[in-house]
Amino acid sequence: MVQIEYYRQAIQALLTRYSQIQPQQSEVESQLLLDPVRDQYQLMRVGWNRLSRVYHVVMHFDIKDGKVWIQQNMTDIDVAQELVEAGVAKEDIVLGLHPPYKRQFTGYGVV
Amino acid sequence: MVQIEYYRQAIQALLTRYSQIQPQQSEVESQLLLDPVRDQYQLMRVGWNRLSRVYHVVMHFDIKDGKVWIQQNMTDIDVAQELVEAGVAKEDIVLGLHPPYKRQFTGYGVV
Numbered sequence: 001m002v003q004i005e006y007y008r009q010a011i012q013a014l015l016t017r018y019s020q021i022q023p024q025q026s027e028v029e030s031q032l033l034l035d036p037v038r039d040q041y042q043l044m045r046v047g048w049n050r051l052s053r054v055y056h057v058v059m060h061f062d063i064k065d066g067k068v069w070i071q072q073n074m075t076d077i078d079v080a081q082e083l084v085e086a087g088v089a090k091e092d093i094v095l096g097l098h099p100p101y102k103r104q105f106t107g108y109g110v111v
Numbered sequence: 112m113v114q115i116e117y118y119r120q121a122i123q124a125l126l127t128r129y130s131q132i133q134p135q136q137s138e139v140e141s142q143l144l145l146d147p148v149r150d151q152y153q154l155m156r157v158g159w160n161r162l163s164r165v166y167h168v169v170m171h172f173d174i175k176d177g178k179v180w181i182q183q184n185m186t187d188i189d190v191a192q193e194l195v196e197a198g199v200a201k202e203d204i205v206l207g208l209h210p211p212y213k214r215q216f217t218g219y220g221v222v
Binding site for chain 1: 144149164182207211
């Protein structure tokens with residue numbers, strides 16, 4: 001349980017850091033969603049760029065059965081590597097963006 | 112502050128109710144993200160349908176300055192009407208899915 005708590009903190013620190021990069025459009029917000037009860041963690045961009053809706057989940061992690069799942073990453077940042085550097089064990093990271101059959105070849109965790 | 116707490120409960124009850132509709136695909140999950148600290152509330156569908164990624168924010172509400180914003184609704188359910196029936200004042204609901212200039216014509220709140 002101590003390890004899980006550490007993973008929670010690592011994810012929230014990473015998302016909070018990237019949430020400080022402000023969108024260029026004035027009517028677009030960076031939104032953090034941190035839900036440690038259901039272990040869901042997101043960074044979003046939401047708003048309007050003139051008449052175009054802006055609505056993206058930029059990064060999304062969750063924790064299931066002790067493993068950190070990367071569910072979304074719209075950046076070119078290697079978030080899995082950043083989590084490893086923050087102390088998350090590589091085998092405890094699941095690349096949810098790869099289909100299940102591919103995960104055994106990623107070097108990261110499988111379920 | 113009592114009213115805001117009531118709005119929080121109404122949103123969470125609505126999302127929790129719809130989260131109980133299970134996806135047909137076995138590798139797709141309904142995920143709730145409830146963050147009453149940042150007042151962000153979501154229902155997602157996340158997973159894989161064979162080799163196709165499934166990743167949708169189905170419904171998303173947030174509360175800003177005492178108003179309930181509908182940021183996403185991928186269903187044909189009239190969630191604004193459901194919130195009104197649950198006791199949220201119509202002028203306290205902002206249809207974030209409409210561009211700002213249109214909101215004055217919606218009968219719902221403006222910022």
